[in-house]
Amino acid sequence: MKLSSITILVLSILAFGLPKNIQKKVDSEIKKTYSVDEFSFNAMTFSLEVNKSIPSEFGTDNFFEIKSDSINLGYAYVSKAPSKTDQFDYLVLLDSDLTIIKAKILIYREDYGGEIGSKRWLKQFIGKTKTDEFRYGDNIDAISGATISVRSMTKAMDDLMKSLKILNEKGIL
Amino acid sequence: MKNITLIFTLLVAALTYAQTVPDSLSVNPQNQQNAAQRILSGNINTGVTVGGYGEITYNQPEGDNGELDVQRLVLLFGYKFNDRVQFVTEVELEHVEEVFVEQAFLQYSLTDNINLRGGLMLVPMGITNEYHEPTTFNGVERPSIDKSIVPTTWREIGFGVAGRLDEVSLRYQAYLFNGFKSVNGSKVLGGSNGLRNGRQKGIKSTIDSPNLAAKLDYYGISNLRLGLSGYFGKTQAEDDIEDIDGTSVGVAMIGLDARYAYKRFAARGQFIHASISDTEDYNALNSADLGSALQGWYVEGAYNLLPQTKEQQLYAFARYSDYDTHASVDGGLIKNDAYDRDEWTFGLSYKIAPGAVVKADYQLFSDATDNDKPNQLNIGLGVWF
Numbered sequence: 001m002k003l004s005s006i007t008i009l010v011l012s013i014l015a016f017g018l019p020k021n022i023q024k025k026v027d028s029e030i031k032k033t034y035s036v037d038e039f040s041f042n043a044m045t046f047s048l049e050v051n052k053s054i055p056s057e058f059g060t061d062n063f064f065e066i067k068s069d070s071i072n073l074g075y076a077y078v079s080k081a082p083s084k085t086d087q088f089d090y091l092v093l094l095d096s097d098l099t100i101i102k103a104k105i106l107i108y109r110e111d112y113g114g115e116i117g118s119k120r121w122l123k124q125f126i127g128k129t130k131t132d133e134f135r136y137g138d139n140i141d142a143i144s145g146a147t148i149s150v151r152s153m154t155k156a157m158d159d160l161m162k163s164l165k166i167l168n169e170k171g172i173l
Numbered sequence: 174m175k176n177i178t179l180i181f182t183l184l185v186a187a188l189t190y191a192q193t194v195p196d197s198l199s200v201n202p203q204n205q206q207n208a209a210q211r212i213l214s215g216n217i218n219t220g221v222t223v224g225g226y227g228e229i230t231y232n233q234p235e236g237d238n239g240e241l242d243v244q245r246l247v248l249l250f251g252y253k254f255n256d257r258v259q260f261v262t263e264v265e266l267e268h269v270e271e272v273f274v275e276q277a278f279l280q281y282s283l284t285d286n287i288n289l290r291g292g293l294m295l296v297p298m299g300i301t302n303e304y305h306e307p308t309t310f311n312g313v314e315r316p317s318i319d320k321s322i323v324p325t326t327w328r329e330i331g332f333g334v335a336g337r338l339d340e341v342s343l344r345y346q347a348y349l350f351n352g353f354k355s356v357n358g359s360k361v362l363g364g365s366n367g368l369r370n371g372r373q374k375g376i377k378s379t380i381d382s383p384n385l386a387a388k389l390d391y392y393g394i395s396n397l398r399l400g401l402s403g404y405f406g407k408t409q410a411e412d413d414i415e416d417i418d419g420t421s422v423g424v425a426m427i428g429l430d431a432r433y434a435y436k437r438f439a440a441r442g443q444f445i446h447a448s449i450s451d452t453e454d455y456n457a458l459n460s461a462d463l464g465s466a467l468q469g470w471y472v473e474g475a476y477n478l479l480p481q482t483k484e485q486q487l488y489a490f491a492r493y494s495d496y497d498t499h500a501s502v503d504g505g506l507i508k509n510d511a512y513d514r515d516e517w518t519f520g521l522s523y524k525i526a527p528g529a530v531v532k533a534d535y536q537l538f539s540d541a542t543d544n545d546k547p548n549q550l551n552i553g554l555g556v557w558f
Contacts, residue, residue, distance in 0.1 A: 085249075086222070111288075114337050115344065115390075115392050115398075117337060118339055120342050121342070135482075137437075138481050141396050142434040144441070145304055145309075145390075145398060146392075147527070
């Protein structure tokens with residue numbers, strides 16, 4: 001067996017990378033947000049020890065570095081959070097200083113709580129950075145009829161900020 | 174050799190993929206589960222959802238016996254066949270002994286913004302009919318307008334389209350539903366509860382002409398959510414008598430609602446107006462007293478007495494309701510002043526967890542007659558998970 005075949009085998013079994021439909025949406029948001037056509041998108045992973053010290057999940061397919069012409073444009077964080085009876089996929093785009101420049105719900109799978117996809121609501125996170133905290137109903141608006149998902153997304157975003165702060169303090173980011 | 178490697182590779186890849194998407198109808202005896210096991214193992218990856226809500230209430234009118242009741246216990250089961258196809262059902266036990274199906278619909282997601290739905294669904298009218306879980310509203314009992322004018326839990330069989338437009342913060346729903354039955358068994362429309370007796374609830378329901386229900390929800394303004402609902406059609410009569418005057422009435426109902434939440438303060442309000450045509454003939458034929466217009470509104474303010482840093486919430490609230498099932502009458506029918514009602518409700522909702530609430534309130538009732546109506550104390554427990 002040639003080395004290339006083994007590589008294919010390994011790649012197939014591990015099957016990493018974002019699911020196709022998610023990747024497509026992520027690519028399109030990156031192009032729009034950073035105003036670029038071509039870019040590289042590489043997963044960043046951290047040691048188990050680092051992962052244990054942060055509240056958010058930073059697995060093999062969560063955190064990505066975005067580069068264009070070898071210049072760091074920023075980072076993308078893709079993850080899932082619970083809605084009432086399911087999970088939704090969301091994307092957060094950061095600039096190279098770890099400031100949020102975009103938050104988007106990529107796939108929302110149930111009827112209840114889908115209001116969190118509102119552009120207007122998600123705008124509240126833009127411009128915030130690793131030292132910011134998000135609290136439901138306090139500095140993040142409630143949405144009537146979507147309480148569970150609003151709480152869930154707010155917590156996910158708050159955890160992400162905490163995680164970025166820790167990674168930054170450790171000198172990893 | 175190369176080909177064999179490739180086939181092997183694909184096979185392994187396919188197997189690893191297959192293992193991440195469990196088949197609900199596995200033929201492999203080692204993987205077989207019965208429905209209960211599947212629900213019990215209910216994590217998101219299996220596609221099964223189990224949930225529910227319930228209300229246990231105590232109503233104590235002044236100078237009369239109180240009533241203790243397991244008002245509702247509703248069990249939600251959902252199954253997601255894939256990202257596009259979902260089935261949702263709610264089985265309801267009312268007052269312990271009556272079994273109903275509250276919702277049972279299949280949804281197909283055409284795109285992120287368009288979902289097609291069919292089955293037994295909630296009619297989108299006002300706030301409470303769609304959001305009726307006890308942790309989502311203040312007061313042990315639902316607002317009275319949502320009993321007498323919007324007959325919650327109002328559901329019928331139908332089909333339609335629903336979705337959201339995130340760019341403009343708009344949720345839309347439009348359905349064709351089966352309508353109210355003109356005469357439901359021995360029960361006629363009218364009286365203190367307007368159309369309520371006509372609900373068919375998907376029980377061997379009679380269809381004559383479909384009714385349209387639609388709602389728009391706008392959530393593009395901070396902390397505010399606005400709703401506009403409409404329901405238009407006719408009540409359903411048996412075919413062999415449908416040409417007789419008065420066997421059916423026309424219904425046109427509109428609703429406006431608003432919900433506001435800012436830090437520890439919350440408020441909501443709702444206005445519903447229904448005009449009903451041909452009530453003169455209907456009342457004459459059925460010896461009924463159905464008004465030609467039903468109308469009601471309420472406003473409510475609430476304040477969380479606990480600091481926002483706490484997960485628990487203790488809302489003190491006050492609600493004023495004004496509603497009349499004889500807002501206008503046709504023909505010789507004389508307005509019944511006892512149907513022209515208003516009420517104050519003062520109370521507390523203590524959310525000991527986001528999905529569990531203990532409620533207590535006191536209600537002052539009055540109507541347009543000179544009669545005194547007894548006030549009522551209500552205490553209740555509610556859960557939603």
